[in-house]
Amino acid sequence: MTPPVRSRSLIAYLVFLLGTATTAQAQPPSFSGVRPPRAVDEVRGLSNSWQRRLGPERKVVDQVCLVPDVATFLEAIATWDEHHFFPILIDDIELNFKFLRAFQPARIVRLPRRAEEIPADAVWPQAVAAVGRAWSADSGEDPETLAGDAVPKSLGATPPGVVLTEPDSPMLAGAVALAAGRFQPLVRWDVEKRASDVLSEDEAQQLAASLEKTVTTCVPAHSRLGDDCDFLTLAGDWPYRYNSAAAQEGPKAIDDLVGRSNGGRMRWAFAGRLMGDPATSVYRAMCSLFLQPKSALLVNTYDEKDRTWATYTMRGAARRLARLLPVVHRSGDRANLAGWHQAFDPVNRAGLVLLNSQGEPARFGLVGGYGLVGDIPQTEPTAIAMIHSHSAANPNDPNTVAGRWLANGAFVYYGSMHEPFLSAFRPPDLVAELIEAGAPLVAALRQSAYEARGGPWKLVYLGDPLYRVASGVPPRRLAPADWPTGASWPHYGSSPRPDVNSSNDERLGWAVRTAVAHLQHAPGQRAEENLDGMLNSIRRARLEPSLKLFFDALVSDALLQANRPAELRSQLTAIPLEERSPAVTRILETCQFQLLDHYLGRREFARAQRVWSELMLSNLSREALEQLTLRMGALVDSPSHRMEWRALLIAMGRRVKDTPAQQVIESERARIEGIR
Numbered sequence: 001m002t003p004p005v006r007s008r009s010l011i012a013y014l015v016f017l018l019g020t021a022t023t024a025q026a027q028p029p030s031f032s033g034v035r036p037p038r039a040v041d042e043v044r045g046l047s048n049s050w051q052r053r054l055g056p057e058r059k060v061v062d063q064v065c066l067v068p069d070v071a072t073f074l075e076a077i078a079t080w081d082e083h084h085f086f087p088i089l090i091d092d093i094e095l096n097f098k099f100l101r102a103f104q105p106a107r108i109v110r111l112p113r114r115a116e117e118i119p120a121d122a123v124w125p126q127a128v129a130a131v132g133r134a135w136s137a138d139s140g141e142d143p144e145t146l147a148g149d150a151v152p153k154s155l156g157a158t159p160p161g162v163v164l165t166e167p168d169s170p171m172l173a174g175a176v177a178l179a180a181g182r183f184q185p186l187v188r189w190d191v192e193k194r195a196s197d198v199l200s201e202d203e204a205q206q207l208a209a210s211l212e213k214t215v216t217t218c219v220p221a222h223s224r225l226g227d228d229c230d231f232l233t234l235a236g237d238w239p240y241r242y243n244s245a246a247a248q249e250g251p252k253a254i255d256d257l258v259g260r261s262n263g264g265r266m267r268w269a270f271a272g273r274l275m276g277d278p279a280t281s282v283y284r285a286m287c288s289l290f291l292q293p294k295s296a297l298l299v300n301t302y303d304e305k306d307r308t309w310a311t312y313t314m315r316g317a318a319r320r321l322a323r324l325l326p327v328v329h330r331s332g333d334r335a336n337l338a339g340w341h342q343a344f345d346p347v348n349r350a351g352l353v354l355l356n357s358q359g360e361p362a363r364f365g366l367v368g369g370y371g372l373v374g375d376i377p378q379t380e381p382t383a384i385a386m387i388h389s390h391s392a393a394n395p396n397d398p399n400t401v402a403g404r405w406l407a408n409g410a411f412v413y414y415g416s417m418h419e420p421f422l423s424a425f426r427p428p429d430l431v432a433e434l435i436e437a438g439a440p441l442v443a444a445l446r447q448s449a450y451e452a453r454g455g456p457w458k459l460v461y462l463g464d465p466l467y468r469v470a471s472g473v474p475p476r477r478l479a480p481a482d483w484p485t486g487a488s489w490p491h492y493g494s495s496p497r498p499d500v501n502s503s504n505d506e507r508l509g510w511a512v513r514t515a516v517a518h519l520q521h522a523p524g525q526r527a528e529e530n531l532d533g534m535l536n537s538i539r540r541a542r543l544e545p546s547l548k549l550f551f552d553a554l555v556s557d558a559l560l561q562a563n564r565p566a567e568l569r570s571q572l573t574a575i576p577l578e579e580r581s582p583a584v585t586r587i588l589e590t591c592q593f594q595l596l597d598h599y600l601g602r603r604e605f606a607r608a609q610r611v612w613s614e615l616m617l618s619n620l621s622r623e624a625l626e627q628l629t630l631r632m633g634a635l636v637d638s639p640s641h642r643m644e645w646r647a648l649l650i651a652m653g654r655r656v657k658d659t660p661a662q663q664v665i666e667s668e669r670a671r672i673e674g675i676r
Contacts, residue, residue, distance in 0.1 A: 039448035040430070046226055047439040055158040055183035060290065061086035062106040062477035063486065066096065066516075070173045070278050071115035074126055077180050079485050080134035082155065084478065085181065086486070087286045090173065092279040093512070093553035094583060098409045099283060100519040101561075102291050102351075102381050107480045108516055109489040124167040124188060127176050134180035148179065148186050151219060151228070158183035159466055161231030161269075162215055166190050174274050174281025175235035181289040182466055184233070189214045195240045195396070198251065204242035208258045215269075223261070224268050231440070231465045232259050235274040235281065240460075241417060250418050250458075256446075257456040265449040270442045272465030275395060275406070287381040287411035288464035292474060293351025296321050297343060298428070300331040300356040301366050312356055312387065312422070316429035320436050321352070324471050336367040337631075340375060341597040346563040348379035348409075352469060354428055355386040361393040361400040362621065369631075372624050373404040374593035374615075378560055383412035383467065385445055387425045391415040392460050398586055399621075402462070407586060412463030414445050424453035440468040492517040497534075504542045508551055511535055515554060532558070540575070549581055556587045565591040573614065589618070596631065605635050609648055616652055622660035629668050636672065646672050 064087045067073045076088045089096045131148025146152050161184045165175035179186040222229035241251040259269035302309035318329040357364040364371050384405050391401035392415040398407035434444035442465040447454045498506050511534045559568035569591040592611050599608035612632050636645045653665040
């Protein structure tokens, strides 16, 4: 990543201002200063406008509804109305527990019926109808009262955005949630190419023109910021990157090309991309709609004494954000690998995380070394902004930085899909100033036409583009009993404890229901049942195969929340390799990395060796294995340790022949044997 561009002189800046005061068609030159006044004023003014366009005031019903599938989800969301809404989640223990713990509802319910599967030709009409019904003055009205694919003008000043998706999109349910939740029309956009397709620049321009044409049919007044369409939610498996005509620039982001006038620097809308399967996209949408960060964590790995990096200090940002919420700021020696784990383990609790780093898709720089994707923690719902190269190269891959944050629970991620250069990122102080001013994150983070990299570039915003960090006390929620539509729905509570003769399946069912009930905050809802004892009594091998995933997720959540990674590691390593889901593999890796750091910090050489040995036999890349071996090598500081380490390397070398670990082992053996 290259250093920031230095500020111009005052005279040069005055000349720049005069040069831009021409026709609207002129392409403004970039302003390379760290605080471009015109860009700041533009976002501040727009933010005031956007905050006056939030749509009808809705009360949040203090409950969460769990549903089994997309069809039932559409039925549930159609029970929202113009003045009431509440979170709805599709069954997924790992994600749902994260949301429930953050939202802390008074009541958790299930829709009392399961909808029939929707025929393919009826999916789109039902999705649009669900959005329209969610805007109705009364949830019992005719669903045709409001059209879910048109701007609801009868509701007054609604957010200036649209949600684009298609009937077979994996993110359709999440798109419906954001459209219904933010009074945005659900717009159909059929695209032939998929996210894996890399477009040429001409193809990308055609795609952007197609999108604008689609938006025009729904929102004619959209050609500049401040009109009726300033935000685009892309909720489809659509192209992600394109090759620039200037080959030396490398690939660029489709998401930063769309929403611009003729593909130039001037932007008419900010884009955000909603990703994931139905349960995941709904989780991310509901986090955006109903959660606010309770704290922020800022990590700066740059040398603040070096002029190259000083502009990106986080000290000013920490002071600004502290006026909104509690802030922890780590820099210097507190931003090394040990400091990283001290800040994040066992689970990240910060709802807003700003990171300054450098690296590649699968590693990130820390003071004195590198972090790997395995160092990224499980997290409660959080929004991440990361100054870093290549971190979002493939956000669907959990073995990349952005992919791991998203898989572990983040619902917003802002970063780069290729080498962006440092000057492409707004300095944290400016971002924090705009967050404090009420700007949606995407507008606070993205550069304007008047900044160094304000043209179509390589940064992506993954999540709801209308999400913002709100100031002030959250509004009081409506008691579930005061909302007649859902007052009678079945809710989670105490249930008879299975006896000693009950099956393992029955015990797991009770454990899941009880664990959910424990996440309600209402007095009298939390039972005192011994959940740990019940989980310990369940024999995983005797569970019906489809239930094992639920058991693994429940045990993982319970033990990580209790900060018992060693116990969780033992349980997960006991699962046969062929039965380990991607989630189990990812969570096991989290435990192993946490424990390795813990043992290295306490200089517990034997325990660190055992964890290292497990990781060397895993499917990690050669680069990751080299980094982990380098970490272990720091403990080899005595003749006795060198002998133990050499013996372990010899034994491990026999087990990893013809694997990426073999050369790592051989190189480390050569290093150790060369020490005199």
